[in-house]
Amino acid sequence: MNNPNELTVTIGGLERTLPTVRAGNLGRVPLVEFIGDSEFTNVAAQELVALIPAQTEVLLTVVTNALPLTHELSDRSGLPYVCARKKRRTYMQSPLIQEVPSMTLGVTETLWLDGPHAERLRGRRVAIVQDVIASGGTAQALARLVERAGGTVTGYLAAFRQGEPPMSVTVLQDLPRSL
């Protein structure tokens, strides 16, 4: 019998014991933490870089946990990246605003993509990068931002999948939905 308070995963030979947190009706879910763990971030990026869809020209992610991972993927692939925010920043110019259709925990969110950043997606083939894809709601919202910016989505990449998102996702590992 496993301890429901933690879950051990191995990526690229590096083992990490993830804490788990209560998530409403789901019970306990594992909490992936790339922030604060550059070694774990780096091995995940090293495994993911080979899986970036062919023809991809730009990576798109969203703050916050996937940010160090996407930085590393950009560094290793040589592809530039763009990052959507979860609130409006005062410096944004003509941002694209996109509601996230549904969230695992019933919390609605809005994504903001600064106008000059949206320009970097225009006419480009864009791969969407996340740390964890669960319901797929954020991934769908990011894909919609790509389309609205005039780009095309080459695919979805995530370190972990937790559940059954409606789109095809390339992941390193599946996490149990609850423990």
Next chain:
Amino acid sequence: MNNPNELTVTIGGLERTLPTVRAGNLGRVPLVEFIGDSEFTNVAAQELVALIPAQTEVLLTVVTNALPLTHELSDRSGLPYVCARKKRRTYMQSPLIQEVPSMTLGVTETLWLDGPHAERLRGRRVAIVQDVIASGGTAQALARLVERAGGTVTGYLAAFRQGEPPMSVTVLQDLPRSL
């Protein structure tokens, strides 16, 4: 006469033209963007890593723009890092909550440091890392979090200084306060 809509800076031989944005009564201020620019992030980290105060055991930063930079500093120095958030996350356990005493633009903020992350600062010598230090309000709030967590501050590191913060800060470059 310079163009007030941009400012060119050079770090480690790499030149970047920063956009400028209107910032209330300040006029136009340069906008440092590490997110989306892994090459610029990496040269800044390479220059900063040699400047980490002696005896430092842990780095502390705050989301969002400084996150890729701090990840790289951690990677290059081998020091772990901890990151404060700007809002409460549902998974946080007994977080430390710290008001930012004042902000350049008159916006008050609250920093949240998850309890298990605060534990990583206890008894440790901690350097505070930011992308830009301006009024120093966020730096002071981070320092207070270190003290409340039972750590001691070894110093303040930032890629850029923009203004005259009240503490001694090690920076790569001073930016003009307005253009």
